[in-house]
Amino acid sequence: MPSKRSLLRTPYQVLTQGLEKLLTDHGYVLTAELERDIAKKWEWHGDLVLLPKNSFQHEIWPQFGHKLWETIADCLSCKRLARKDTIINNDYRCPQVRLLLGSDGWVRHVDNGIKYHYDVTKCMLSAGNITEKLRISTFDCQHETIVDLYAGIGYFTLPYLVHAKASVVHACEWNPDAVHALKENLKLNNVAERCIIHFGDNKKVCPHGVADRVNLGLLPSSREGWLPACLSLKSEMGGILHIHENVTTTPSSKCEDIRMKLQNRAAEAAAELSATLQGQTNMLPIYRNLNQASPGSGGATSSHSYLANDIHKFTPDDPHPSDQEDADIIKVYQTWNYEKAPSVKQLQRQEQWDSWAADVAASIRHILEELHCKPWATIVKHIEHVKPYGPHIDHLVLDLECRPVERFAHHGIAY
Numbered sequence: 001m002p003s004k005r006s007l008l009r010t011p012y013q014v015l016t017q018g019l020e021k022l023l024t025d026h027g028y029v030l031t032a033e034l035e036r037d038i039a040k041k042w043e044w045h046g047d048l049v050l051l052p053k054n055s056f057q058h059e060i061w062p063q064f065g066h067k068l069w070e071t072i073a074d075c076l077s078c079k080r081l082a083r084k085d086t087i088i089n090n091d092y093r094c095p096q097v098r099l100l101l102g103s104d105g106w107v108r109h110v111d112n113g114i115k116y117h118y119d120v121t122k123c124m125l126s127a128g129n130i131t132e133k134l135r136i137s138t139f140d141c142q143h144e145t146i147v148d149l150y151a152g153i154g155y156f157t158l159p160y161l162v163h164a165k166a167s168v169v170h171a172c173e174w175n176p177d178a179v180h181a182l183k184e185n186l187k188l189n190n191v192a193e194r195c196i197i198h199f200g201d202n203k204k205v206c207p208h209g210v211a212d213r214v215n216l217g218l219l220p221s222s223r224e225g226w227l228p229a230c231l232s233l234k235s236e237m238g239g240i241l242h243i244h245e246n247v248t249t250t251p252s253s254k255c256e257d258i259r260m261k262l263q264n265r266a267a268e269a270a271a272e273l274s275a276t277l278q279g280q281t282n283m284l285p286i287y288r289n290l291n292q293a294s295p296g297s298g299g300a301t302s303s304h305s306y307l308a309n310d311i312h313k314f315t316p317d318d319p320h321p322s323d324q325e326d327a328d329i330i331k332v333y334q335t336w337n338y339e340k341a342p343s344v345k346q347l348q349r350q351e352q353w354d355s356w357a358a359d360v361a362a363s364i365r366h367i368l369e370e371l372h373c374k375p376w377a378t379i380v381k382h383i384e385h386v387k388p389y390g391p392h393i394d395h396l397v398l399d400l401e402c403r404p405v406e407r408f409a410h411h412g413i414a415y
């Protein structure tokens with residue numbers, strides 16, 4: 001008797017054997033070339049299976065017509081089949097998905113308690129953003145107004161409404177198919193009354209002066225959304241921007257230099273943490289100015305540093321820092337864990353991420369000051385590594401706090 005284990009077949013084996021039968025029934029054999037063309041993995045979306053783009057491309061398959069897709073669906077026990085292609089690089093970032101079997105591409109997902117309903121042939125769900133969706137779900141946005149500049153089907157709009165309990169989300173989206181799905185999803189999750197959809201190009205439709213928080217979830221870069229995002233922030237109070245970007249890091253030969261530099265900074269940050277922020281939580285970020293000379297080196301401190309403790313000294317009459325200084329103004333170092341020494345590679349990446357964040361912070365401050373004709377402070381609160389996007393490319397989200405300087409000078413902001 002064959003063992004139970006030997007009777008169990010993987011879905012891939014079931015599929016291969018099913019296709020082998022189809023071929024032999026028509027007088028063909030399953031060659032190694034054909035076997036390579038059979039999908040080895042696929043995505044499940046309820047009763048719809050999404051095949052990878054490079055599968056079933058061999059010229060032999062079309063002659064089986066509908067029978068091929070029915071055989072595959074039988075083997076995989078699904079009702080509908082679709083195949084992926086590359087995402088069309090148009091403005092809507094539509095997925096190129098072709099329905100092979102079934103009458104429509106609408107699928108449902110439940111993700112962290114949130115229901116998403118969309119047509120796989122028209123909209124995409126970025127599975128890679130799951131960690132960022134989970135992070136948003138942990139935010140407390142009660143009494144906050146959020147602007148989501150690239151709302152899509154609600155990937156981020158929904159966690160803001162369902163879990164972060166935002167008062168209202170202004171969702172901007174220009175793809176009619178995505179807006180259709182977004183409306184469905186708002187209803188499905190019973191949050192439609194707290195979401196205002198602005199259909200169109202966010203550069204035109206985004207509301208001004210309303211936001212406590214703005215989400216800029218566009219890849220490879222959300223730079224084109226920086227101006228609408230700044231316009232949408234509350235002009236008297238400012239708020240937080242969550243800026244997505246694929247950041248390229250280049251391996252450097254000066255590994256040791258970087259390690260030393262970062263370790264020195266970490267030591268300074270730790271010293272500063274205990275010396276100046278006593279009594280506050282150790283999760284607090286420390287704002288460093290790279291122009292500032294290290295203690296005891298005798299160097300001069302920049303007159304425009306935005307250190308956490310100096311911020312109240314900055315008055316609206318102070319001259320603005322020059323562009324040259326902008327790039328180095330703000331750095332955040334989170335509590336350094338000496339137990340787990342980071343690798344040289346991690347240090348290099350961190351260095352480049354920090355430098356990217358400092359550049360973005362400087363540019364956004366510049367935009368805000370141009371818009372409002374008064375000094376603003378932009379503070380790097382956190383850099384979230386969402387996922388590696390390719391070799392030396394990382395999907396990052398920068399949490400950037402943006403306030404008119406007078407908020408710090410006259411009211412004080414608790415960090």
Ligand SMILES: C[S@@+](CC[C@H](N)C(=O)[O-])C[C@H]1O[C@@H](n2cnc3c(N)ncnc32)[C@H](O)[C@@H]1O
Pocket residue numbers: 091092093124125126129149150151152153155156172173174175178200201202203217218
């Ligand atoms: C790929 S989705 C990203 C959605 C989600 N933020 C994520 O990261 O998974 C980007 C969405 O932004 C929309 N979009 C791109 N540029 C836009 C613009 N200027 N105004 C409004 N919507 C835009 C696209 O139609 C698309 O639905």
